[in-house]
Structure formats: structure tokens, C-alpha cells
Amino acid sequence: MPEATEDPFGGRTPTSHERMTGLPWDASYREGPAPWDFGGPQPAVVRAAARFTGTVLDAGCGSGENALFLASRGFRVLGVDVAETALDKARQKARVKGVEAEFVTADALQLERLGRGFGTVLDCGLFHAFDADERVEYVKSLEAVTKGTLYILCFSDGENAGPHPVKREALTKPFGAGWRVKTIEEERVRTRFHDENGAPAWFATIEREPTRE
Template sequence: MPERTEDPFDGRTPTSHERMTGQSWDASYHEGPAPWDFGGPQPAIVRAAPRFTGKVLDAGCGSGENALHLASRGLQVLGVDVAETALRTARRKATERGLDAEFATADALHLERLQRRFDTVLDCGLFHAFDADERLAYVKSLEAVTKGTLYILCFSEGENAGPHPVKREALTKPFGEGWRVKTIEKERVRTRFHDEDGAPAWFATIEREPPDE
């Protein structure tokens, strides 16, 4: 019998980014911090954190810096990711810092499997990694878990842009019926490969509209 090899995608369909790079998201953490893991919460998230309320979902939480910052403010936070190595790091940080944050394996394209709903959902650096078709599926997935406000921080076009920069209309287009794009602000995203000023970004505030009675 042929030797069984480990499936780096755990049975799920690889995303467009994974197909492009030939590596799973988990592989990004195998040889040290991932390119987007600069060692702290994103400054844009720190500034926005006072607006976060209730139960919080951090979709694509990575090694947990944003989720842990929100937990330090007393919020009930669940961080999810497909990268098990990142999740182990996030749990270790939570223990070391004495913070009560939950981290679990979940596919952002199938968040309905969580069977939970959240007052606030954060996406920091995930939206821009999906192609156009995946973004439609992702928004459908978000519908199953969002009952309040969604915040998205993603790369935008501009000087010294990060990978997968998103045009403003590409950010708003997937959010049709059932959502209201409240604001889109210019921001910056810190990475390990940019200086402290980071890369140009959008910070979107998108509200989930209640279903019609």
C-alpha cells in the first residue's frame, strides 16, 4: 500500500492564495512569524477597539494579536483560523498573558459551521486574500454569524502597496442585500516587510441589516 501523506488542507478546497503560492496558510507559520505577523495588534484595530461591542468573532485571527487586544478590553472573543500552528501560538499567548480568549479551527468560507452569532465580527487581512468568487462565498458565510457590525481592514492600492490590493468598489460590491456599508476609511496595515508606517489600506464598517419581517 502507498504511504499515507498528511493533507496540508485538511480536506478543504485550497483558497486562491494557497493555489497561487503552492502552500497552505499553516505553512506561513512554520519558519517563524508570518509576513503579516509583526508582533502586535494592528494600530487601526487598537484605535477602533472602543467601538467593538458584545460577543466578537475574529475571522482569520492568525497568531491572535488582535483578538488578544480585544480580550484585554474585557470583550468575549473567539478567534478562528485554518492554520493550526498559528492557533497554538495564540493559545500560548493567551495563557502567558492571563487573557480569556477562545481560539478554534474554522474555515472562513464555512462559518455557519460554528452555529454561533456575534455582535461584532473582525476581518483583519483576510478579505484581500480571496479572489472575486471566494469573496462572494465569504460574504455568504459571514451572513450566518454576523448580527451586528463587521469591520474589515484590507490592503488598498497605493504607493508601497501590500499583496492583493483591493479597489474600493471591489470591497463594496459583495455586500449587497442584507448589508449596509456605513463607512470606508483610508488606513494603514503593519507588516514585517513594511516600515512602521505600513501599507495603504481600507478600514470598512459594514452593518448587518435585520431580515424583513
């Protein structure tokens, strides 16, 4: 009998991006910095941090730059990702910087398994990696944990766009009853493959509406 091989996706269903590349997200971190790891928190997140409230969930936190920045500003932060190598890097950075932040393995499409609620949820570069069907599933997952405001920073379809560019209407489409899209601002996303001005992006502020009894 052939030897059983380890499942690179850890028993979960691969995302559309993983099916396209044939590689798990973890592979992006094994051979050096990932394309989006330019060496610091996203400037858009730094600018928006003053608006954050309560405990923060960083969904798809990667190697932790945004989560650690927020933790250094006094926020209680939980970073989640499916990439174990990225989480190991994030924990190592936290130790070196002397910053307290929590990093755990979790699927962004099943956030209800966290069993927790957050005043602020940050999505930096995750939304655009999902296809249309996954985005609907993702928003349902976010409903279980978002008690206040969701912030999404994703590639837009402007000039010199990054991979998986998102049209404005595609960003708002999955958010129906129970959500209010407050603002969508033009922004930039820093990557290792763009100059210091980054790639065109959207920065969306989306509020969770109170549940009516």
C-alpha cells in the same frame, strides 16, 4: 502501493492564495513569524475597538494579536483560523499574558458551522487574500454569524501596496441586500516588510441589516 500522504489542506478546498503558492496557510507560521505578525495588534484595530459591541469574532485571527488585545479590553472573543500552528501560538500567548480568549479551527468560508452569532466581526487581513468568487462565498458565510457590525481591514491599491491590493469598488461589490456599507476609511496595515507606517489599507464598517419578516 505508494504510501498515502497527509492532506496539507485538511480535507478542505485550497483557497486561491494557497493554490497560487502551493502551500497551506499554516506554512506561513512554521518557520517563524508570518509576514503580517509584526508583534502586536493592528493600530487600526486598537483605534476602532471603542466602537465594538457584544461578543467578537476574529475571522482569520492568525496568532491572535488582535483577539488578545480585544480580550484584554474586556471583550468576549472567539478567534478562528484554518492554520493550526497559528492557533497554537495564539493559545500560548493567551496563557503567557493571562488573557482569556477562545481559539478554534474553522474555515472562514463555512462560518455557519460555528452555530453562533456575534455583535462584532473583525476581518483583519483576510478579505484581500480571497479572489472575487471567494469573496462572494465569504460574504454568504459572514451572513450566518454577523448580527451587528463587520469591520474589514485590508490592503488597498495605494502607493507601496501590500500583496493582493483591493480597489474600493471590489471591497463593496460582494455586499448586497442585507448589508449596509457605512464607511470606508483610508488606513494603514502594519507588516514585517513595511516600515512603521505600514502599507495603505481600507478600513470598512459594514452593518448587517435586520431581517424583515
